[in-house]
Amino acid sequence: MAMAWKSICKQSDLVAGAGVAAMVNGEQVALFYVPESEHQVFAIGNWDPLGKANVLSRGLVAHLQDKWVVASPLYKQHFELTSGQCLEETVSVPHFQAKLENEQVYLLLP
Amino acid sequence: MTSTVSFLTTKPHLVVIGNGMVGHHFVEQLIEQSGHQVFDISVFGEESYLAYDRVHLSEYFTGKGAADLAMTDGRLYDEHGIRYFTNSLVTEIDRAEHRLVLQNGETVPYDKLILATGSYPFVPPIPGHQRDNAFVYRTLDDLDAIRECANKVTRGTVVGGGLLGLEAANALKNLGLETSVVEFAPRLMPVQLDDKGGSVLKGMIEGLGVKVYTDTATKEIVAGDDAFHRMNFADGTHLETDLILFSAGIRPQDALARQSGLDIGERGGISVNNHCLTSDDHIYAIGECALWENRIFGLVAPGYAMAKAAVGHLLGHAGVTFMGADMSTKLKLLGCDVGSVGDAHAQSQGCKVFVYQDEISQSYRKMVVSEDGKKLLGAVLVGDNSYYDTLLQYYLNAIDLPDQAQSLILPTMDGAPAALGVDALPATASICSCHNVSKQDIHDAVCNGALSVADVKGTTKAGTGCGGCAALLKKVVDNELLALGVEVSTDICEHFAYTRQDLYNLVKVEEIKSFDALLHKHGKGHGCEICKPAIGSILASVWNDYVLKKEHISLQDTNDRFLANMQKDGTYSIVPRIPGGEITPDRLIVLGQVAKEYGLYTKVTGGQRIDLFGATLPQLPEIWGKLIKAGFETGQAYGKSLRTVKSCVGSTWCRYGVNDSMTMAIDLENRYKGLRSPHKIKFAVSGCTRECAEAQSKDIGVIATEGGWNLYVCGNGGMKPRHGDLFATDLDDATLVKYIDRVLMFYTKTADRLQRTSVWMDGLEGGLDYLKSVVIDDKLGLCAELEARMQHVVDTFQCEWKTTLEDEDALQTFRQFVNHDGDDNNVVFVEERDQMRPATALEKQQLIAKVG
Ligand code: SRM
Ligand SMILES: Cc1cc2nc3c(=O)[nH]c(=O)nc-3n(C[C@H](O)[C@H](O)[C@H](O)COP(=O)(O)OP(=O)(O)OC[C@H]3O[C@@H](n4cnc5c(N)ncnc54)[C@H](O)[C@@H]3O)c2cc1C
Ligand code: SF4
Ligand code: FES
Numbered sequence: 001m002a003m004a005w006k007s008i009c010k011q012s013d014l015v016a017g018a019g020v021a022a023m024v025n026g027e028q029v030a031l032f033y034v035p036e037s038e039h040q041v042f043a044i045g046n047w048d049p050l051g052k053a054n055v056l057s058r059g060l061v062a063h064l065q066d067k068w069v070v071a072s073p074l075y076k077q078h079f080e081l082t083s084g085q086c087l088e089e090t091v092s093v094p095h096f097q098a099k100l101e102n103e104q105v106y107l108l109l110p
Numbered sequence: 111m112t113s114t115v116s117f118l119t120t121k122p123h124l125v126v127i128g129n130g131m132v133g134h135h136f137v138e139q140l141i142e143q144s145g146h147q148v149f150d151i152s153v154f155g156e157e158s159y160l161a162y163d164r165v166h167l168s169e170y171f172t173g174k175g176a177a178d179l180a181m182t183d184g185r186l187y188d189e190h191g192i193r194y195f196t197n198s199l200v201t202e203i204d205r206a207e208h209r210l211v212l213q214n215g216e217t218v219p220y221d222k223l224i225l226a227t228g229s230y231p232f233v234p235p236i237p238g239h240q241r242d243n244a245f246v247y248r249t250l251d252d253l254d255a256i257r258e259c260a261n262k263v264t265r266g267t268v269v270g271g272g273l274l275g276l277e278a279a280n281a282l283k284n285l286g287l288e289t290s291v292v293e294f295a296p297r298l299m300p301v302q303l304d305d306k307g308g309s310v311l312k313g314m315i316e317g318l319g320v321k322v323y324t325d326t327a328t329k330e331i332v333a334g335d336d337a338f339h340r341m342n343f344a345d346g347t348h349l350e351t352d353l354i355l356f357s358a359g360i361r362p363q364d365a366l367a368r369q370s371g372l373d374i375g376e377r378g379g380i381s382v383n384n385h386c387l388t389s390d391d392h393i394y395a396i397g398e399c400a401l402w403e404n405r406i407f408g409l410v411a412p413g414y415a416m417a418k419a420a421v422g423h424l425l426g427h428a429g430v431t432f433m434g435a436d437m438s439t440k441l442k443l444l445g446c447d448v449g450s451v452g453d454a455h456a457q458s459q460g461c462k463v464f465v466y467q468d469e470i471s472q473s474y475r476k477m478v479v480s481e482d483g484k485k486l487l488g489a490v491l492v493g494d495n496s497y498y499d500t501l502l503q504y505y506l507n508a509i510d511l512p513d514q515a516q517s518l519i520l521p522t523m524d525g526a527p528a529a530l531g532v533d534a535l536p537a538t539a540s541i542c543s544c545h546n547v548s549k550q551d552i553h554d555a556v557c558n559g560a561l562s563v564a565d566v567k568g569t570t571k572a573g574t575g576c577g578g579c580a581a582l583l584k585k586v587v588d589n590e591l592l593a594l595g596v597e598v599s600t601d602i603c604e605h606f607a608y609t610r611q612d613l614y615n616l617v618k619v620e621e622i623k624s625f626d627a628l629l630h631k632h633g634k635g636h637g638c639e640i641c642k643p644a645i646g647s648i649l650a651s652v653w654n655d656y657v658l659k660k661e662h663i664s665l666q667d668t669n670d671r672f673l674a675n676m677q678k679d680g681t682y683s684i685v686p687r688i689p690g691g692e693i694t695p696d697r698l699i700v701l702g703q704v705a706k707e708y709g710l711y712t713k714v715t716g717g718q719r720i721d722l723f724g725a726t727l728p729q730l731p732e733i734w735g736k737l738i739k740a741g742f743e744t745g746q747a748y749g750k751s752l753r754t755v756k757s758c759v760g761s762t763w764c765r766y767g768v769n770d771s772m773t774m775a776i777d778l779e780n781r782y783k784g785l786r787s788p789h790k791i792k793f794a795v796s797g798c799t800r801e802c803a804e805a806q807s808k809d810i811g812v813i814a815t816e817g818g819w820n821l822y823v824c825g826n827g828g829m830k831p832r833h834g835d836l837f838a839t840d841l842d843d844a845t846l847v848k849y850i851d852r853v854l855m856f857y858t859k860t861a862d863r864l865q866r867t868s869v870w871m872d873g874l875e876g877g878l879d880y881l882k883s884v885v886i887d888d889k890l891g892l893c894a895e896l897e898a899r900m901q902h903v904v905d906t907f908q909c910e911w912k913t914t915l916e917d918e919d920a921l922q923t924f925r926q927f928v929n930h931d932g933d934d935n936n937v938v939f940v941e942e943r944d945q946m947r948p949a950t951a952l953e954k955q956q957l958i959a960k961v962g
Contacts, residue, residue, distance in 0.1 A: 008928075008929055009928045009929045013922075013928035013929070014928075015663060015664070015923055016660070016663075016664060017663070017664025017665075018663060018664040018671070020923070020925075020928045021926065021927050021928065022927055022928050022929045022930070023927045023929060023930035023932065028927075028934070031928070034636075036636055037636075047936075051678070052678075052951065053678065053679050053680035053936060054680055054934050054936050055668070055676070055680045058668040058671070058672070058676070058680075059639075059668065060638075060639040060642055060643070060664075060666075060667060060668075061664060062636075062637065062638030062639045062640075062642070063605075063635050063636035063637060063638060064604070064638055065604070068636075071638075071639040073667065073668035073669075073676055074676070074678070076639065
């Protein structure tokens with residue numbers, strides 16, 4: 001399927017070092033803005049499959065053994081920001097390519 | 111026991127009678143040394159459980175189950191072809207025919223026999239001792255029976271004030287019974303303590319509300335008037351009680367030896383030699399049933415040593431013999447430290463004695479030294495066991511005492527007792543007596559790659575018996591690691607090679623004001639969910655900045671970031687501060703109106719305030735806008751900070767109140783409400799000794815007295831309850847506040863992250879006395895600074911919600927979605943008892959199915 005960059009929100013909607021939630025094609029997405037990382041912005045699903053609530057955007061961003069992760073605010077499992085993979089359990093959440101351009105946040109979407 | 115099992119064996123048949131701690135250890139040792147390839151092994155135990163940890167039996171009453179206490183689930187036996195039979199009492203040994211007879215009449219042939227039958231509780235033949243509701247304290251079954259009875263009654267009495275008796279009394283107290291101890295001897299713990307030590311202990315135990323009758327003989331037990339039993343004492347007095355627990359000593363279980371004509375001691379016990387061989391060459395006896403040089407050893411460590419000796423002899427390893435064992439003990443009985451080392455009664459020829467006694471903080475210590483003053487022969491400690499490890503090592507290793515030997519039991523000016531550096535211990539020093547692990551063994555284990563206490567435990571088993579050696583073990587392991595150049599990590603996480611205390615000092619001394627600055631100067635990488643909130647909290651404790659400032663926002667856990675407590679469905683709860691639990695009808699109405707408007711679930715909390723549940727992210731600022739307008743402030747239920755000051759109405763209303771606990775509670779709550787601390791802090795203030803505010807279970811507890819206020823510190827409810835320690839008595843208002851300022855700031859400065867005051871106190875070297883010396887006597891010269899820091903926190907208090915409502919940028923972050931106005935469709939409520947609650951997963955499915 002053809003993929004295209006789609007603008008989601010302004011850079012100023014993001015919070016440095018933390019996450020916010022966005023609605024993308026009817027799905028909840030967690031956007032993280034990490035200025036000191038190479039990627040700058042990351043996007044994964046907002047649904048925490050272990051805590052069973054839409055909360056990942058409200059977790060703490062951490063850098064563990066060279067991986068950028070978010071710790072779920074409910075039960076603290078870590079999800080990798082680049083892949084959506086959970087470090088503790090064999091579950092993962094969706095992940096999306098994201099970029100910052102002209103103070104806008106873009107996701108690569110079908 | 112099934113009769114189909116054949117005992118026709120090809121290898122010699124070795125039978126172990128008794129599957130207690132020592133019988134089990136024997137089997138383990140035998141397997142470890144491949145004895146299962148030499149012998150066919152069968153084990154018979156009378157109890158319905160396989161071996162379990164009797165030493166920690168009392169934990170059966172404090173949350174552990176039989177499975178937690180089990181020493182094996184049988185797998186070890188199965189894997190090594192060892193047959194085991196529970197519920198199998200052996201009733202007879204036929205030595206001529208080399209056979210055993212079981213209770214069910216079956217017979218079992220043996221080649222070698224191990225008697226590990228332990229001991230049984232002695233019940234004094236007082237008339238009436240067989241009445242119902244009278245128990246002993248030895249097995250899991252005993253404890254089940256005691257628990258069942260205790261559930262139905264209110265008063266319990268232990269007969270016997272020895273080690274076990276006091277442990278049993280503690281258990282009864284924990285079961286909620288009004289507890290008494292009746293001891294025949296003139297003092298408690300007559301075997302271990304001298305007169306003075308016994309009487310200090312008695313005072314301490316009575317202080318905990320346990321009645322102690324010493325020098326009291328029970329003449330008979332009859333039916334009671336208002337309780338189940340009545341114990342009539344020899345002096346004509348009596349005691350009414352519902353439950354009696356006999357703990358009047360143990361007797362070696364030597365019935366089989368008597369029956370089969372083995373040599374036994376005059377007062378019982380199966381006589382054994384250094385190989386633990388009895389008078390019959392085919393029969394060994396080990397553990398509490400064995401009598402060695404006319405002594406019985408009622409502890410587990412000597413039993414393990416006997417098991418080793420017997421295994422050594424059976425397998426032909428010469429040189430492993432039993433040569434007696436040290437009977438030193440240290441215990442916390444009903445929360446009182448008691449320790450006894452070597453010759454506690456100073457019976458050695460020509461010995462000399464040092465005694466230190468402090469009637470104010472109730473402690474007593476005695477050292478027994480050799481005639482020339484060079485060696486320690488024994489010691490007695492009551493009230494503070496921090497002196498024990500050092501004394502024991504001097505004693506066990508016959509280390510020459512220092513010149514001022516008495517310094518070993520004197521309180522030192524810097525609080526911590528004079529410790530013997532583990533460096534000074536000889537390689538042969540026994541570190542763990544349960545598993546006979548020496549300093550050398552630990553050295554070897556570390557050299558072979560065991561790089562942590564847990565690893566060393568795994569390879570040597572040190573510390574896995576009674577647990578009494580844990581502190582010393584850690585010191586030795588750390589010392590060995592250090593010697594190897596291995597760093598002992600106390601780092602908070604991979605980003606900061608510092609402890610929380612170090613970081614606190616760095617922030618303060620170098621005036622560091624942000625996480626990035628600290629990371630840049632002293633850390634590496636980018637931080638994580640451990641260091642970020644910890645440093646966020648330190649920055650807040652030291653500078654008391656607004657937590658949602660841009661540079662702090664990413665440090666905050668979700669609760670702190672949104673100033674509310676996240677619930678399971680991602681919604682939040684709202685807890686306004688209600689100082690002291692006092693609230694006007696008008697404010698109560700406001701809470702009701704707001705809750706109604708937003709459809710919030712409403713509940714009175716365990717902390718005397720009102721919690722409104724189910725608010726979504728965007729609703730939080732709206733709701734707080736209304737609450738603040740009505741005069742409420744944030745309750746900081748989300749923060750590691752002061753939660754509540756629980757109160758009772760006190761002298762204003764209550765006929766017993768002796769001081770105005772209400773005003774004090776409100777003032778204290780308002781004073782400390784802004785303090786960010788390593789963990790949450792809770793207070794309570796009670797208006798009299800009836801203690802309706804439960805102050806003794808709080809971090810800071812205040813109880814009104816005729817003379818002012820008594821201050822308790824470092825109590826805890828929650829997961830591991832701890833009674834607060836009485837810190838100072840009859841204080842006036844100003845001194846009370848001064849002491850609380852200092853205690854809390856000292857805690858904030860020195861505790862680990864997420865360490866409640868209770869755990870901090872338990873780990874504080876020098877304990878309560880040390881804290882008193884810092885706070886009351888200003889030993890560290892810190893008091894002025896501690897007070898100034900607290901005053902700063904008090905002066906710079908701001909209601910975080912008020913600040914947030916005035917901060918446009920901060921408000922932006924409370925949007926549900928940055929690009930969309932809708933709600934989270936996973937937040938679904940249903941009604942229960944006229945309020946809403948989160949729908950369960952199943953309910954959500956059904957609701958969605960209905961709609962779809
Ligand atoms: C709401 C409340 C229960 C209730 O419905 O009444 C409650 C709710 C929570 N308690 Fe509590 N505790 C509440 C009173 C207590 C009490 C009773 C008291 O304070 O007198 C205790 C025992 C006293 C004590 O702390 O010593 C208590 C001991 C705990 C503990 C165990 C702490 C410990 O040291 O063992 C935790 C876990 C922790 O903090 O790590 C905990 C943690 C929690 C958390 C934060 C669990 C969580 O992460 O979700 C809950 C937050 C719910 C929320 O959204 O507000 N709660 N909790 C009570 C709020 C009191 C208030 O007004 O602020
Ligand atoms: C509450 C409590 C607290 C204690 N605290 C400590 C402590 O802190 N430190 C310490 O060192 N020690 C402590 N002890 C003592 C310690 O538990 C014992 O020293 C240890 O259990 C002795 O082990 P054992 O195998 O010799 O005897 P036991 O553990 O008593 O085992 C003997 C087993 O043999 C069985 N048996 C007896 N006769 C027969 C028979 N004819 N046929 C089949 N089976 C039979 C019994 O039913 C029992 O299961 C404590 C004891 C208790 C009860
Ligand atoms: S006891 Fe457990 S379930 Fe109940 S409020 Fe406290 S933390 Fe939550
Ligand atoms: S001394 Fe008992 S476990 Fe080490």
